[in-house]
Amino acid sequence: MLRVFTAIPYAWLFVLFLVPFGIVLKISVSDYAVSIPPYTPTFDLAAGWDGVVAFVAALDFENFVFLTEDDLYWKAYLSSVQIAAVSTGLALVAGFPIAYAMSRASDVWRPALMMLVILPFWTSFLIRVYAWIGILANEGFLNQFLIWSGVISEPLQLLNTPVAVYIGIVYTYLPFMILPVYASLDRMDPALLEAAEDLGCSRLSAFWHVTWPLARPGVVAGSFLVFIPAVGEFVIPSLLGGSGTLMIGKVLWEEFFSNRDWPVASAVAIILLLILIVPIVLFQRHQARERAA
Amino acid sequence: MVNELGFAPWDDPGAAPLIRIERVSKRFGDFAAIDDLTLDIYPREFFALLGPSGCGKTTLMRMLAGFEAPSAGGLVIDGQDMAGVAPNKRAVNMMFQSYALFPHLSVWDNIAFGLKRDRMAKPAIADRVDEMLKLVQLDGFARRKPHQISGGQRQRVALARSLAKAPKLLLLDEPLGALDKKLREETQFELMEIQEQTGTTFVIVTHDQEEAMTVASRVAVMEAGRLVQVDTPDRIYEQPNSVYVADFIGDVNLIEGRVGALGDTVRLDWAEGRSLTGQAGGALTPGAAATLVIRPEKIAIARDEPTEANRVRGKILDIGYLGNLSTYHVALPEGPVVKCSVTNRSRLSRRDFTWDDEVWVSWSDTAGLVLGA
Numbered sequence: 060m061l062r063v064f065t066a067i068p069y070a071w072l073f074v075l076f077l078v079p080f081g082i083v084l085k086i087s088v089s090d091y092a093v094s095i096p097p098y099t100p101t102f103d104l105a106a107g108w109d110g111v112v113a114f115v116a117a118l119d120f121e122n123f124v125f126l127t128e129d130d131l132y133w134k135a136y137l138s139s140v141q142i143a144a145v146s147t148g149l150a151l152v153a154g155f156p157i158a159y160a161m162s163r164a165s166d167v168w169r170p171a172l173m174m175l176v177i178l179p180f181w182t183s184f185l186i187r188v189y190a191w192i193g194i195l196a197n198e199g200f201l202n203q204f205l206i207w208s209g210v211i212s213e214p215l216q217l218l219n220t221p222v223a224v225y226i227g228i229v230y231t232y233l234p235f236m237i238l239p240v241y242a243s244l245d246r247m248d249p250a251l252l253e254a255a256e257d258l259g260c261s262r263l264s265a266f267w268h269v270t271w272p273l274a275r276p277g278v279v280a281g282s283f284l285v286f287i288p289a290v291g292e293f294v295i296p297s298l299l300g301g302s303g304t305l306m307i308g309k310v311l312w313e314e315f316f317s318n319r320d321w322p323v324a325s326a327v328a329i330i331l332l333l334i335l336i337v338p339i340v341l342f343q344r345h346q347a348r349e350r351a352a
Numbered sequence: 353m354v355n356e357l358g359f360a361p362w363d364d365p366g367a368a369p370l371i372r373i374e375r376v377s378k379r380f381g382d383f384a385a386i387d388d389l390t391l392d393i394y395p396r397e398f399f400a401l402l403g404p405s406g407c408g409k410t411t412l413m414r415m416l417a418g419f420e421a422p423s424a425g426g427l428v429i430d431g432q433d434m435a436g437v438a439p440n441k442r443a444v445n446m447m448f449q450s451y452a453l454f455p456h457l458s459v460w461d462n463i464a465f466g467l468k469r470d471r472m473a474k475p476a477i478a479d480r481v482d483e484m485l486k487l488v489q490l491d492g493f494a495r496r497k498p499h500q501i502s503g504g505q506r507q508r509v510a511l512a513r514s515l516a517k518a519p520k521l522l523l524l525d526e527p528l529g530a531l532d533k534k535l536r537e538e539t540q541f542e543l544m545e546i547q548e549q550t551g552t553t554f555v556i557v558t559h560d561q562e563e564a565m566t567v568a569s570r571v572a573v574m575e576a577g578r579l580v581q582v583d584t585p586d587r588i589y590e591q592p593n594s595v596y597v598a599d600f601i602g603d604v605n606l607i608e609g610r611v612g613a614l615g616d617t618v619r620l621d622w623a624e625g626r627s628l629t630g631q632a633g634g635a636l637t638p639g640a641a642a643t644l645v646i647r648p649e650k651i652a653i654a655r656d657e658p659t660e661a662n663r664v665r666g667k668i669l670d671i672g673y674l675g676n677l678s679t680y681h682v683a684l685p686e687g688p689v690v691k692c693s694v695t696n697r698s699r700l701s702r703r704d705f706t707w708d709d710e711v712w713v714s715w716s717d718t719a720g721l722v723l724g725a
Binding site for chain 2: 250251269
């Protein structure tokens with residue numbers, strides 16, 4: 060009976076992750092064709108064993124080779140990783156103090172603060188990104204306010220710049236940073252900081268020697284939760300970033316829907332997955348080693 | 353016992369105290385956690401702060417550590433006024449009730465933590481940590497993390513860590529509270545041994561009176577932010593200065609009445625035409641309300657009328673069998689129930705008394721203490 064229950068999540072993973080991944084992988088080694096579906100070969104059961112042989116023979120890695128030939132792709136990957144990394148750093152800088160303040164707040168305030176962090180999720184992500192257009196546009200709220208308060212005389216060009224993309228990504232994924240950091244800080248016994256002070260730490264060095272190492276698992280988890288979706292982000296760069304921001308999610312979208320070149324698009328997706336999986340595996344190895352030590 | 357070796361600096365007017373607490377108060381809003389408290393603690397003492405929860409003992413300890421500032425009064429440690437001195441600048445270390453071991457650091461690094469903050473040289477740190485590990489008998493556990501050792505071992509790590517910097521004063525906040533009874537008793541003696549070996553002044557906070565009696569050179573019994581009695585364990589037990597102390601420490605019979613004749617001993621009229629005698633515990637006025645305090649182990653139980661000064665007749669209401677001891681609850685016809693504990697020198701099957709037996713309970717005229725209400 061227990062086996063059946065433990066099999067359910069594996070079955071779920073198999074059906075909803077491995078099968079689609081297999082399909083995408085197959086398309087990535089297919090060739091572009093003007094047909095429905097827009098690639099060849101397709102699997103033909105009626106042809107029997109010969110059909111299988113012919114099918115496998117028709118698969119090749121030329122789409123992956125193509126990705127190395129056009130510098131658009133590696134530049135898009137690099138720029139995505141860079142934007143995601145910077146955004147993750149910014150989210151940490153913004154999120155850590157919030158999480159810290161939440162963990163120090165009185166029990167009366169904590170549920171309310173937690174609610175404020177989660178509240179944005181109650182509105183559609185798309186609408187919230189559109190709202191940022193209203194804020195960041197040349198005649199938007201932010202520029203109006205800055206001109207009104209006399210800080211600037213000419214509106215700042217914010218929309219359709221990388222700055223807007225950073226603002227959008229940090230804003231959107233901030234709760235994913237705050238919550239795990241908060242969880243790890245909340246678990247911390249406040250007596251640990253007193254013990255550190257008692258043993259000769261100043262407030263600052265107590266933070267550095269005690270709070271920070273204990274928050275690190277939360278910081279790492281939060282960083283992954285921000286970094287991974289940010290690398291493949293498509294909506295925010297296309298709505299806020301304009302044409303100047305190159306991100307792989309946008310390239311992927313264009314391959315699929317503008318060029319209708321599903322095999323190249325699939326190859327882009329597979330490489331993106333590899334880029335994300337490698338650091339995760341390395342990180343988990345590191346965690347396992349640290350636990351064993 | 354420390355006392356029997358003649359260690360009693362509190363009786364020596366020339367002795368300089370390590371800690372002077374002078375008219376210290378601590379208020380949280382309207383609540384006075386510490387109320388105008390004055391106390392001297394001497395070097396090498398093992399001093400226990402004893403009291404029920406909320407009596408202010410923890411607040412007093414946290415003021416010594418520097419985590420709380422007094423609202424009024426002065427605190428001097430080793431000749432230095434502690435006003436405005438941060439916890440990390442005091443030659444005082446604390447062993448926390450939760451132990452507060454750093455979960456991300458090994459046993460070794462936990463003990464070395466304070467030494468590293470002092471920027472001690474690496475070989476010196478290693479020597480000191482090894483010395484501490486030996487002191488608490490944890491030599492083989494240096495590389496373990498706190499979650500990989502038992503509760504008793506964690507307690508020792510916490511002790512080693514707080515002693516590593518060789519503080520002038522070590523504060524112990526309910527240090528044995530998380531241990532089971534047997535381990536606690538063993539650890540009490542180890543604590544005393546370590547205290548003697550290191551010569552550190554220990555101040556321990558506890559709500560466990562047995563623990564305080566066992567380890568301490570002096571015990572301070574606290575109630576509502578005030579000291580009720582500060583004395584050696586034997587005097588706290590034998591010569592309590594109030595009914596509160598008598599009742600808080602150990603088991604006790606309290607018989608209420610009025611003070612009769614005063615002399616070498618005091619007569620207490622406690623029921624119509626009936627009186628008991630005991631030692632005077634403080635100034636008494638004839639006719640005033642008073643309480644006779646008598647410990648159960650000082651009472652004898654017999655079938656035939658004894659010759660002792662205090663003897664009353666009653667009926668056995670209940671018998672509590674504790675293995676080594678039996679406690680008889682004897683109901684007197686006048687109302688009070690007297691507890692009397694007797695060592696079980698013969699086997700249970702040969703016990704002389706049983707439920708509802710008519711018996712005499714008796715004690716000498718100096719066994720009890722008459723305390724003003």
